[in-house]
Amino acid sequence: MDQNEHQTDAHRRPKKLIFAPGDIAPTSNEPTPEPQPQAIPASTVLEALRTSTSTPNSTTETEVLSNAARAHQFGTNPPLTISQIHGTNPLHQFNTWFRDPRLPASSAPETCTLSTASLPSGRVSARVVYLKELDERGWVVYSNWGSREGKGGQVFGLSENADTLDAMPEPDSEQPTITAEVGSGNKWGALTFSWASVERQVRVEGLLEPLSREESELYWRTRERGSRIGGWASWQSRVLWSAEPGQMEENQRRKSVIKLQGALDGDEAVPVDIDQTDVEDGRASLELRVKEMEERFAGVEDIPLPPFWGGVRLVPESVEFWQGRRSRLHDRFRYTSTAAMSTSTPPSIPKSSTSPWIILAITSGAFAALNGVFAKLTTDDHTTAFAQSLAHLFGLESSPVIEMLTRGACLGLNVLCNIIMWALFTRALTAGPSTVKVSITNTASNFLATAVFGMIVFQEAVGGLWWLGAAMMGAGCILVGMREGA
Template identity: 65%
Template sequence: MDPDSPDGVKSPSSDPKHPKKLIFAPGDIETPNTDGSHGQPPSIPPAALQDEPEVEIAAALRTNTSTPTSATEKDLVAHAARAHQFVSNPPLTVSQLHPTNPLHQFHSWFRDPRLLPSSAPETCTLATASLPSGRVSARVVYLKELDERGWTVYSNWGSREGKGGDVFGRGGASDVDGEGPRAIPEPAAADENLQADFAGGGGNRWAALTFLWAGLERQVRIEGLVEPLSREESELYWRTRERGSQIGAWASWQSKVLWQAEPELLLERRRNSLDPTLHQVPRNVEERDIDDGRKLLEERVREVERRFEGVKEIPLPPFWGGVRLVPESVEFWQGRKSRLHDRFRYVRVGGGDQEGYRWRIERLSP
């Protein structure tokens, strides 16, 4: 068996100089089928999935989207239209921008009536970088607050393994005898002292938020410094969360490894309930022949439920709360035809206090 193949079968294209491509120009050109025709590979009837051996089924489902041949290269050149073209929304001009404040401009875009609540416009990507390696990590979060100081998101910040470790460092004492997440710092240390306090653990306050509103062909890119909210501010939002989410916050040491396995183990002990397809969908999701760590998480949840049984208001964990991204630059991006997008960036210049700085507006090259 081939451990790199999803079905455990050795792939016919294993030449390292010509690796098999899993995706090639999706949606732009049709891939030739085995019979020389074009279109989707032939479908396999459900009965065949039960009657044919796994190897034969996997081979039938495997497409020919491999390293480009001369034929596919000709198709690629013949189909000039590649990805999405930004042509359905009006351009962005400087006259549409707030003249002095990017936070007000963001509020204007965020309240655009074309952004329906069902599209979750508050969804954004938070990126942080660990020191001294400089490795970047990104995850999707939800914007919860915006005020004159910046953008606020809430999460677990005490874990050394996740974004908390990137921002506040990986050293320092923990809450429970060297085990468990640490408390996030108080806002009193959120200015110059914050970086110094966590310098030994490699903390890095620089972070970025990106919002994508695809229907409007817009992006907003924010870069700045993270500062923790006060416990009182975090309490206000904590009280709005449902009890199950509060229990989950206490139970999870976010990003800490719960379980791991080498591929050889999975190949030998894979689920007996799996359909022999590339999608690997179990017929019964509750049927497991390998403990994958979920039981440990569920036991922790039960422990927290017992701990707070009869407690009406679950307290805010010391490692959980809000942080504010205080912007240094904010870019507003509007898609335009031929990739000649409109990009305007506000850059913070001047003093560091609330009264001593201003925003310079720049147009960036697409």
């Protein structure tokens, strides 16, 4: 199966969505009451009308330094160790943190910041979005991409005369390469999750790829009707109203004076119709657009997906997990992709074939077997025969001294093999995906090597029980491998 076929199959797989609270159908049909504006106290208005500024003097500096606000000290979590981190898959590690029971749904842990940059200027912009899916390729968010100035133009690029993105590009269509040319898209992006209640943060950096229209429609159908109308009505990143600074200052001063007069007269209530004292700020244009969309889809039960609206997946190049500690000695663990990221086509997360930890675990098991061989030669009768063979090889007469030297050498080799065994085993645990896989691989290697050395060095016979144990050991390795790969 080639890469395009693999990507197509991946897009068609069913997904488990993570819904944002605002996109789940409400349990009640009662409309949410509009928040009522509160009157501004007269003292606040007078303070706002001041135009002078003050310069800190020695008195204020002394007061500030003597009552300095101390930075928050992180102490919720114990030190983060490598044994608590998934060995190979940052997606699994993210899911573990995301499902932390200390993160209630009311805290909206799916809230994250999406950062993109324009080319060729390199100007970065960021906005808060909701994570909606986490699949085998990366993190998925949905939004309106139909703007030249906003993230749509930054990510997908627009022709020089285009004002909007007419339609979301398909995953298999040709995408603009990552260059600094005018109108080209910049697929690099970043997501940041900040969970203050558990003192944790996750940063994801990589390449953005569009979802297929079928995938976007699947999520679109879960949105409530008002959200669908809003998706059609909103002009992403388009300015609805603007004013010169002088005009803004005059408007603000006029409104403040009117409110101050009302406060001095004993009436601190803001007028029921806020537009009586406010100025046009573009909201009426947006509300008119909403009404137009409501009329357009008045008889349509299933409002279709806008062509400029859809989902993108951030395929990670690096994922950093941060956890706060006292005295700013924070813990950071970062996963980095070994695949080349020089092209605009986001590669899938590579699956390692023969990892270094396997070689380390097997070698550690072999040295454990050698450790047993030399331990046996230190105390066994075979040492006498071995010492006589060495004396005969070098033309020496057999003596207790040669036998003692041989036993001492075997003891030294025993200690050396033991040190090497533990060093390799510790490195295998550090590099391996799990302690279970490393331990079983190490034990299987030790089991087989011990039998081979026993047959060669001590002429030991291998019976049926050994073959039964070898078969069970192999079956255990297969089962653990299947369980870890699931």
